[in-house]
Amino acid sequence: MVEYFTHDERLGISIPSFDWNWGQYPEHVQQTILYQWEKIRGKIPDRIAELEEFINMKQAQLSDEGNFIKSCELNSEISELASIINDLWLWYRTNQDISEKVHL
Template sequence: MKECFAFDQRLGISIPDLKLDWDHYKKEVQHSILFNWEKIRGSIPDRIAELEEDINEKQALLSNESDFPRSCELNSEIAELASIINDLWIWFRANQTVSTKVHQ
């Protein structure tokens, strides 16, 4: 099943990486892919919580930072973490309808 997913370093999770059109997979393989995706999808809120902790730490550092270049760096890091969170929520929500197929 690992061949159907690729680890995304930026997001910190594996995401679907299907080599074939969905209908070209056997039903058993489709169910296995959906089952694995549901497990990965279920871990997304935990990954988001980790990133939110990182943001909170960086915001605390930023509130006490007097060096302007370092403040800019922290702001940039916070923005990147927020962007990752946004992308994770997109993956989480966009695949809700796909995940319901697991239960059918």
């Protein structure tokens, strides 16, 4: 199933990566892809929770940080983590309708 998904280092999950239009894949391949995506998609909330823990740790560091430069770095890191979480939610929600086809 690796050929239909590419691991995204930034997001920490594999995302769909197709060489053809969806309709060009045989139905049994579509079902296999959808099943695999549903397994990946199910891990997204756990990945988000993990990133939220990092944000909380960085916010705690930020509240104790007196160095302006270090505070800026922490704010930047928090912002990047929040951006990743946003992208993960987009993947989770965007593909929800497609994932429901697995159960039809």
